[in-house]
Amino acid sequence: MNPEITRVxxxxxxxxxxxxxxxxxxxxxxxxxxxxxxxxxxxxxxxRVAAPKDYLCLGPDxxxxxxxxxxxxxxxxxxxxxxxxxxxxxxDYRWTADLLMSTWYQAxxxxxxxxxxxxxxxxxxxxxxxLRFRFxxxxxVELSDDExxxxxxxxxxxxxxxxxxxxIPFYQGGMSFGSVSNNTMMSRATAAARWRTFSCTxxxxxxxxxxxFDHHMITQVATGLFGVKEETIQRVRIIEFKYAQGAKPGxxxxxxxxxxxxxxxxxREAVQGSAxxxxxxxxxxxxxxxxxxxVDWIKAMNPKALVSVKVSTPADVDMxxxxxxxxxxxxxxxxxxxxxxGAAPDIAKKNIAMPIEYAISKVHxxxxxxxxxxxxxxIVSGGIRTAHDIVKxxxxxxxxxxxxxxxxxxxxxxxxxxxxxxxxxxxxxxTTDPELAKLIQVEWGAQRIVxxxxxxxxxxxxxxxxFGMRGIRExxxxxxxxxxxxxx
Amino acid sequence: MPKRYHxxxxxxxxxxxxxxxxxxxxxxxxCLKCTTCVKKRxxxxxxxxxxxxxxxxADSIDYQxxxxxxxxxxCPRGVLSKTINPEYLKLGDAYWKPEIISINWFQAETxxxxxxGAGYRGPFSGPGFDSMWTDMSEIVRPxxxxxxxxxxxxxxxxxxxxxxxxxxDAAGNPVLEVPPLVEVPLPILFNLLPxxxxxxxxxxxxxxxxxxxxxxxxxxxxxxxxxxxAYKAHLIPVVAANGMDPSxxxxxxxxxxxxxxxxxxxxxxxxLKAKYPGLVVSIRVPMDAEAKAVTLKLAAAGAEVIHxxxxxxxxxxxxxxxxxxxxxxxDIHGSLVTASIRDEVTLVVSGGIALPEHLPKALICxxxxxxxxxxxxxxxxxxxxxxxxxxxxxxxxxxxxEVSHGSQRIVxxxxxxxxQLIEVMGxxxxxxxxxxxxxxxxxxxxxxxxxxxxxxMFGTRK
Numbered sequence: 047m048n049p050e051i052t053r054v055x056x057x058x059x060x061x062x063x064x065x066x067x068x069x070x071x072x073x074x075x076x077x078x079x080x081x082x083x084x085x086x087x088x089x090x091x092x093x094r095v096a097a098p099k100d101y102l103c104l105g106p107d108x109x110x111x112x113x114x115x116x117x118x119x120x121x122x123x124x125x126x127x128x129x130x131x132x133x134x135x136x137x138d139y140r141w142t143a144d145l146l147m148s149t150w151y152q153a154x155x156x157x158x159x160x161x162x163x164x165x166x167x168x169x170x171x172x173x174x175x176x177l178r179f180r181f182x183x184x185x186x187v188e189l190s191d192d193e194x195x196x197x198x199x200x201x202x203x204x205x206x207x208x209x210x211x212x213x214i215p216f217y218q219g220g221m222s223f224g225s226v227s228n229n230t231m232m233s234r235a236t237a238a239a240r241w242r243t244f245s246c247t248x249x250x251x252x253x254x255x256x257x258x259f260d261h262h263m264i265t266q267v268a269t270g271l272f273g274v275k276e277e278t279i280q281r282v283r284i285i286e287f288k289y290a291q292g293a294k295p296g297x298x299x300x301x302x303x304x305x306x307x308x309x310x311x312x313x314r315e316a317v318q319g320s321a322x323x324x325x326x327x328x329x330x331x332x333x334x335x336x337x338x339x340x341v342d343w344i345k346a347m348n349p350k351a352l353v354s355v356k357v358s359t360p361a362d363v364d365m366x367x368x369x370x371x372x373x374x375x376x377x378x379x380x381x382x383x384x385x386x387x388g389a390a391p392d393i394a395k396k397n398i399a400m401p402i403e404y405a406i407s408k409v410h411x412x413x414x415x416x417x418x419x420x421x422x423x424x425i426v427s428g429g430i431r432t433a434h435d436i437v438k439x440x441x442x443x444x445x446x447x448x449x450x451x452x453x454x455x456x457x458x459x460x461x462x463x464x465x466x467x468x469x470x471x472x473x474x475x476x477t478t479d480p481e482l483a484k485l486i487q488v489e490w491g492a493q494r495i496v497x498x499x500x501x502x503x504x505x506x507x508x509x510x511x512x513f514g515m516r517g518i519r520e521x522x523x524x525x526x527x528x529x530x531x532x533x534x
Numbered sequence: 535m536p537k538r539y540h541x542x543x544x545x546x547x548x549x550x551x552x553x554x555x556x557x558x559x560x561x562x563x564x565c566l567k568c569t570t571c572v573k574k575r576x577x578x579x580x581x582x583x584x585x586x587x588x589x590x591x592a593d594s595i596d597y598q599x600x601x602x603x604x605x606x607x608x609c610p611r612g613v614l615s616k617t618i619n620p621e622y623l624k625l626g627d628a629y630w631k632p633e634i635i636s637i638n639w640f641q642a643e644t645x646x647x648x649x650x651g652a653g654y655r656g657p658f659s660g661p662g663f664d665s666m667w668t669d670m671s672e673i674v675r676p677x678x679x680x681x682x683x684x685x686x687x688x689x690x691x692x693x694x695x696x697x698x699x700x701x702x703d704a705a706g707n708p709v710l711e712v713p714p715l716v717e718v719p720l721p722i723l724f725n726l727l728p729x730x731x732x733x734x735x736x737x738x739x740x741x742x743x744x745x746x747x748x749x750x751x752x753x754x755x756x757x758x759x760x761x762x763x764a765y766k767a768h769l770i771p772v773v774a775a776n777g778m779d780p781s782x783x784x785x786x787x788x789x790x791x792x793x794x795x796x797x798x799x800x801x802x803x804x805x806l807k808a809k810y811p812g813l814v815v816s817i818r819v820p821m822d823a824e825a826k827a828v829t830l831k832l833a834a835a836g837a838e839v840i841h842x843x844x845x846x847x848x849x850x851x852x853x854x855x856x857x858x859x860x861x862x863x864x865d866i867h868g869s870l871v872t873a874s875i876r877d878e879v880t881l882v883v884s885g886g887i888a889l890p891e892h893l894p895k896a897l898i899c900x901x902x903x904x905x906x907x908x909x910x911x912x913x914x915x916x917x918x919x920x921x922x923x924x925x926x927x928x929x930x931x932x933x934x935x936e937v938s939h940g941s942q943r944i945v946x947x948x949x950x951x952x953x954q955l956i957e958v959m960g961x962x963x964x965x966x967x968x969x970x971x972x973x974x975x976x977x978x979x980x981x982x983x984x985x986x987x988x989x990x991m992f993g994t995r996k
Binding site (some may be wrong): 056058059060061062097131132134135136138139140141170171172173175176289290293295296297326327328331332333336337357358360361366383384385386387388389390391392393394395396397398399400401403404407408429451454459460461462463464465466469472473476482525528529530532533534 | 556577578600601602603604606607608609610611612615616617618637647648649650651652653654655656657658659667668669670671672673674889890891895954957958960961962963975976978983986987988989990991992993994995996
């Protein structure tokens with residue numbers, strides 16, 4: 047059973063919407079607009095008409111000429127509606143204002159926004175943003191929604207290990223204890239558990255409050271080996287080796303001394319107040335054989351665990367993937383250069399390693415040529431923002447994807463990117479400041495992420511339906527379902 | 535182990551308030567003066583840190599706002615709004631974009647590597663240097679400090695002619711005369727500036743910065759003056775080859791000289807070398823239609839250093855569809871490799887080097903070293919408005935910059951660029967910058983990736 051969707055409004059007094067509805071002093075509180083608007087933009091608070099929820103407004107283009115149009119209906123000419131000029135200051139090439147606002151909307155309602163927003167692609171001018179589906183005129187077979195399967199299998203090679211099927215083709219990327227607030231971690235883990243998919247601890251250790259979610263957690267073994275214990279390895283069903291991450295490929299991490307609080311120090315088995323380096327690379331791994339030693343070590347401690355290997359996207363990413371497979375990995379996780387949630391040098395995010403769109407296809411074809419593609423679960427991440435991105439990534443050759451930033455946007459991240467400045471995230475997401483962390487309540491956050499996933503799943507089903515496919519697994523590598531706007 | 539190179543940054547605040555990207559606008563009529571935004575909500579104290587009286591709540595465009603929207607979403611009356619600062623959008627030009635200018639300002643102020651969270655925010659790819667990515671290695675990385683018992687990364691290069699082999703006489707004795715080399719600890723030279731309100735203070739700030747970080751700075755012949763005497767070891771005088779007098783004072787005490795290319799340039803170089811055998815002579819070649827032929831000819835004749843100069847936006851000096859500096863470089867580097875003389879000559883490139891990543895990318899495309907110009911001026915708060923080119927006043931009074939303040943900002947900028955060069959090299963697993971040169975196999979080019987990926991699926995690119 048899929049989890050329940052309930053409506054979870056913004057925690058801020060004013061949501062940012064595509065349209066701005068202004069109510070002038072002419073308003074007589076007659077409530078004509080409250081009656082006429084079916085979207086709930088106008089509502090009463092006591093005897094007065096309250097400030098409009100303009101983020102629900104469909105805009106004048108949709109409403110003009112209809113009996114629902116508040117501006118025309120208002121007997122006192124007190125209302126004006128226009129495109130919100132503020133959205134120019136919101137968003138960027140990859141996450142446009144429309145993508146941010148439509149993700150917020152999906153997190154609030156579990157439904158697609160019907161307010162004329164571009165919710166499928168961003169404006170980066172390449173990759174996913176230039177790919178479109180090549181839908182047939184009508185589906186080759188008519189399917190109903192409940193005939194369509196969005197689940198994927200995470201273990202395709204090893205009968206001795208856990209069989210794990212997740213009902214949606216995505217799980218959550220690692221965010222360390224200390225990099226985001228405990229409530230954020232809890233929100234994400236709760237949402238993952240309700241969807242019976244996975245969340246990931248990141249490399250900052252495995253805090254006790256995540257124990258109830260052990261069945262839906264991935265724990266990470268990264269170069270710093272922070273908080274990695276036999277006991278944490280044995281607690282979970284999937285263990286992820288992080289060789290590199292897309293946002294800072296080939297670079298290590300640096301946790302500032304000020305962020306090594308008592309709790310973080312305890313978790314990481316380090317000294318409070320002293321900076322921690324997560325080096326690059328693993329100092330025990332200089333070959334595929336060394337890597338196999340790592341995998342064997344995990345399998346000795348937890349024989350039924352699945353091993354995921356998270357790597358970045360260098361020029362020889364295909365060789366890296368096949369090496370991971372031969373060392374015994376169940377999941378090969380490619381993390382492309384345009385994603386990432388944590389703080390990383392801008393130069394690395396922009397310039398080092400290739401975008402994920404190229405890497406997926408390169409690895410998929412190489413594994414096919416090697417004859418091992420059907421034994422590898424290929425998971426990709428790094429700049430996947432929407433349900434459409436997910437299906438495109440799968441059509442390029444992935445089995446499933448990992449989401450990170452989108453889940454944070456569901457928690458009302460504006461991608462202001464100042465995760466590290468001052469006391470941390472002004473929205474209470476990526477912060478350890480006790481006061482700021484209170485800005486997010488676990489149930490609120492969990493339900494917002496659950497809702498986003500529900501909306502994504504609906505869109506995935508709708509796409510598969512138009513292709514007449516019974517399952518997302520049929521889409522893997524189907525580049526014939528895609529077209530690229532820059533190609534003839 | 536030899537002493538390691540280091541650049542020390544110290545915060546150097548701007549003299550003028552930088553032009554910020556966004557700001558907050560308030561609709562004053564409805565403001566309750568409740569100061570929710572001022573007192574309770576702004577995490578960065580943006581409202582408090584500004585010069586106005588917070589109680590009046592007026593005037594709000596500034597560069598401290600971090601665009602988190604919290605004040606806007608929490609304002610009880612919803613009277614706050616945000617906007618992109620129109621002045622910001624007007625900064626620079628089509629090549630020197632506002633983002634390039636503001637990120638260099640940040641680096642000159644702090645000396646730090648720009649860091650941000652929540653993923654990349656820019657376009658998928660773009661023209662020029664934005665159509666290539668550098669490689670990384672999953673399991674190899676030298677470090678900047680040589681910690682953990684591993685090698686540290688060297689960014690030093692030699693400017694000059696390099697012999698490809700030993701030579702012996704009939705008796706078997708080596709007859710090789712080793713040409714002079716100038717070693718610089720980072721592959722950056724300070725170029726002549728294309729424009730700017732270039733006062734004596736600006737030149738002294740640049741020279742002082744060059745001295746502090748052991749770099750070299752080009753100096754136009756007419757700008758030589760006694761105050762620069764103390765910086766001779768860090769100056770590369772740029773002199774016209776025609777009518778050049780080898781005994782001129784400008785050649786005294788310098789390690790390297792650059793002759794502006796003409797038919798007489800090689801002859802002039804020989805004359806200078808005859809008089810000063812220890813001097814490295816570079817030839818400044820404009821990146822025009824003849825550049826490749828001229829470079830091949832000079833390299834074959836024995837030139838020590840060739841400086842290929844594109845225009846300040848990185849385009850070659852060709853009227854019809856000029857190529858970008860990266861593509862010209864790959865072409866010229868490749869032809870020198872084919873002629874088997876690439877290793878003997880040093881190639882310096884300049885024009886359009888605007889961001890730290892352009893440096894390793896230019897090296898990958900075939901340069902040994904890059905010369906930078908406008909970033910130095912931007913380090914001194916230049917807004918690339920080019921008013922000076924029309925004889926108008928400079929909005930940041932660059933000519934008035936104090937030498938110590940200006941030099942510190944340039945040192946900071948170079949510290950940041952140097953750190954980022956090391957990051958890129960570290961990710962590539964290369965520990966010597968001399969090995970980055972021409973390593974096109976450790977880069978990925980947009981057109982190649984597109985052809986291999988989408989070309990294989992969808993055919994021809996429009």
